[in-house]
Structures are given as structure tokens and as C-alpha cells.
Amino acid sequence: MHRISYLLTDGFQVLSLATQAVFEFANIAAQEPFYTVEHFSLTGGTVRSSLGLALDTQPLEAPRLADTWIIVGVTNPLPTQSSPQTLEFLRRAQAHARRTVGICTGAFILAEAGLLAGRRATTHWAYAHEMQRRYPDVSVEPDRIYIVDGAIWTSAGMTAGLDLALGLVEKDLGADIARSVARKLVMHHYRSGGQSQHSxxxxxxxxxxxxxxxxxxxxxxxxxxxxxxxxxxxxxxxxxxxxxxxxxxxxxxxxxxxxxxxxxxxxxxxxxxxxxxxxxxxxxxxxxxxxxxxxxxxxxxxxxxxxxxxxxxxxxx
Structure with missing residues (x-):
């Protein structure tokens, strides 16, 4: 069983949670509960999305083991910074996880923690240049759907997170399962990570x-x-x-x-x-x-x- 842990902060972008449907339907296509999903925040309790959706979370407590950590972005990542406790937790957790993922502006949190130093990464196109300015040791590629660099995965904004999640499923369970999930979710075309964010x-x-x-x-x-x-x-x-x-x-x-x-x-x-x-x-x-x-x-x-x-x-x- 593969444990996926979502790390949320107040003001998180609710569309990022749509990626959980990919793992749900992967379980159905695989005919076994391959993925389990949990929600975490720094202190636990209720966390609210940018639209006001309330979600109950567990607190980050070391050691907290997960196969994949998914860091969810916020609508505007520029005014705030992550807590030192969150950044330290991510550094420890990344060493034990199979993968660490930043969806949309969640890549900013990974960069703050130093997990993107010397790596290729992407984020929502509207914030890519600011990310490069803030973190010059990161090779930001603003025109990619998602990027895989070793154990670190980052995606562009909004619906690109679905493509990244399908990429995770393909890596874990194979291309046939990923295609089956894409069909069930009525995704017209499963985009590879190298594709452009723009039309x-x-x-x-x-x-x-x-x-x-x-x-x-x-x-x-x-x-x-x-x-x-x-x-x-x-x-x-x-x-x-x-x-x-x-x-x-x-x-x-x-x-x-x-x-x-x-x-x-x-x-x-x-x-x-x-x-x-x-x-x-x-x-x-x-x-x-x-x-x-x-x-x-x-x-x-x-x-x-x-x-x-x-x-x-x-x-x-």
C-alpha cells in the first residue's frame, strides 16, 4: 500500500484536492486499495481553503512516514512565508519519502525548504519568474506542465496537477492503468510533463x-x-x-x-x-x-x- 500525505496550509487552492480523484480511480482500475490518502497541517485541526472550504487535518508529528508527500499551493504565494517548523519537517520527511511533490505554488514551499536547490522545477506560470528571482539556485522552467527531477516532482498551476498525478500513477502502476484513469475522469488528453502550459x-x-x-x-x-x-x-x-x-x-x-x-x-x-x-x-x-x-x-x-x-x-x- 502506498501512503500519500497532503500537506495543507490556510488559504490552500482547493483544485489541488482534485488530484485525489486520480488516486481513487487508480485503486478502482487496479482492483485493489493501492493508495491511501491523508491530510496534514502543521498543528492539525481545521484548515480552510481560499474559498472557505473547511478540511480536518492531522498534525505534523515526527516521525511521520509517507511514501509520497504532496505539498499543496495557495492562490497567491508571494505575501507569506512558511513556518520554520514546517520547513524543517519537510527536510526530514523528504529524506524518508519515496517522492516529494509540489503542486502549483506548493513548489515555493519546497524551494523555501531548500529541496529544489540545484534542481529543475516548475510552478504556475504567473509566479515562475518571481520564483526564479527568489531562488536563483533553482532552474525554474516556466513553460512545463510538470517536471520530475529525481525524487522531486513539481507541477504547473491548476489542472496541471491532474497530469502530474496521472504521471505518478503511471510510474507506480503502469501506462494502462493511467490511461484507464484518464478515460474515467473524462480527460480529453493526458499531457506529458514536457508539454507547454500555454496555448x-x-x-x-x-x-x-x-x-x-x-x-x-x-x-x-x-x-x-x-x-x-x-x-x-x-x-x-x-x-x-x-x-x-x-x-x-x-x-x-x-x-x-x-x-x-x-x-x-x-x-x-x-x-x-x-x-x-x-x-x-x-x-x-x-x-x-x-x-x-x-x-x-x-x-x-x-x-x-x-x-x-x-x-x-x-x-x-
Whole structure:
């Protein structure tokens, strides 16, 4: 039996508790009570979420053994700091646990305890740069769903915790059980840890239907040249009008936005398929493999080969 212990603080983000459904349905899929779940806080008793949900917890008492500790984040991690007792407990507990996990801004608590020093980690995109500023000895990767570095797992914000929990299940019980759980939870797609936190279409967020239509056209025809003239014709504007309206609504030029869509599509193809890089470059509209590499280095800081390698590398336990 695998004991999972959640560490909560007042103001915790309630969506983090949704990860417990992953372990519940893993038990059902495995046809045995593989996981048990408990809740803890520093002094025990009632802990309230940011929305006011009250949850009863047990106090942290050494020695408290668990196979996996999951540190739950709060909605805003910046104003507060963890108690010295909590940080000391985590340092001791991490030495005995199989894994220590920070969901969303729970990574800040792990960093405070020194457990992320010299490691790769991620957190909610809105706080990633602040985390890097506060903890320069941590290699913060702000554009990842979750990261596994040895026995430390960290996830991006909100629903990314579900992907991390499925990653834990896959590590413990295998890919078939993880896929079964994802289907039962009606998760459209189980995202690997290397995937981006962002959708380029969401980030552009055009205000009008006509610019949305142009972007949808571009997304469906990335292998085409996609000139301004072509996109303008789709929405019945002159090229000059289209460029002006597009930039006003998205904050980017059409060329820059299309490059972002190509980059996102290429990364997904690299992560999720076995197509050669030449095929990926052609299908997503880059001039050739070399051009795609240049754009990857500019956009992600790593070449396409590194993205494929990360997607195929199994998590370290």
C-alpha cells in the first residue's frame, strides 16, 4: 500500500484536492486499495481553503512516514512565508519519502525548504519568474506542465496537477492503468510533463470573430505560406486593414503570430509522434529543418532534438 500525505496550509487552492480523484480511480482500475490518502497541517485541526472550504487535518508529528508527500499551493504565494517548523519537517520527511511533490505554488514551499536547490522545477506560470528571482539556485522552467527531477516532482498551476498525478500513477502502476484513469475522469488528453502550459491561440486572445476566423484558418493550413493577403481575404479585409486590426487585437504582427502557431504545432508533433524532423518542419510550414531549429532556439532556448529527447525520457524515480 502506498501512503500519500497532503500537506495543507490556510488559504490552500482547493483544485489541488482534485488530484485525489486520480488516486481513487487508480485503486478502482487496479482492483485493489493501492493508495491511501491523508491530510496534514502543521498543528492539525481545521484548515480552510481560499474559498472557505473547511478540511480536518492531522498534525505534523515526527516521525511521520509517507511514501509520497504532496505539498499543496495557495492562490497567491508571494505575501507569506512558511513556518520554520514546517520547513524543517519537510527536510526530514523528504529524506524518508519515496517522492516529494509540489503542486502549483506548493513548489515555493519546497524551494523555501531548500529541496529544489540545484534542481529543475516548475510552478504556475504567473509566479515562475518571481520564483526564479527568489531562488536563483533553482532552474525554474516556466513553460512545463510538470517536471520530475529525481525524487522531486513539481507541477504547473491548476489542472496541471491532474497530469502530474496521472504521471505518478503511471510510474507506480503502469501506462494502462493511467490511461484507464484518464478515460474515467473524462480527460480529453493526458499531457506529458514536457508539454507547454500555454496555448498560443489562447494567448493571442483576439477580440473579434473575424480575427479569430483568420487564426483558425491559419491553424488548419500551417503547411501553406499563409501570407497577409491570404489571411485578409479570409475575413474580407484589405491586407493593410487586416494587419492594422490584427496587431491592435493581438498585440502581435500576423507574421509573429503565425510563427508562434507553427512553433506550438511543431512541438506537439515532436512530442506526440514519431515523424522525422524534416516531416514536422514541412507539415507545420517551416522552410526546412534548419529554419525550424532556428525558431525553436529563439522561442524555447532548446533545439527540436532536445524536445523529442525530453518527451521520450522516462521520469526518474
Amino acid at each position: 498560443e491561440m489562447l494567448q493571442l486572445a483576439p477580440k473579434s470573430d473575424r480575427i479569430q476566423r483568420a487564426l483558425e484558418h491559419a491553424r488548419k493550413h500551417l503547411s501553406h505560406p499563409l501570407s497577409v493577403e491570404e489571411l485578409a481575404e479570409v475575413v474580407n479585409l484589405s491586407p493593410r486593414q487586416f494587419s492594422r486590426v490584427f496587431s491592435a487585437e493581438t498585440g502581435q504582427s500576423p507574421a509573429k503570430a503565425i510563427e508562434g502557431l507553427r512553433l506550438e504545432a511543431a512541438r506537439l508533433m515532436i512530442e506526440q509522434s514519431r515523424h522525422s524532423l524534416d516531416v514536422v518542419a514541412r507539415e507545420t510550414g517551416f522552410r526546412d529543418r534548419r529554419h525550424m531549429r532556428e525558431v525553436f532556439l529563439r522561442g524555447f532556448g532548446i533545439p527540436p532534438q532536445a524536445v523529442r529527447r525530453d518527451a521520450r525520457t522516462p521520469p526518474r524515480s
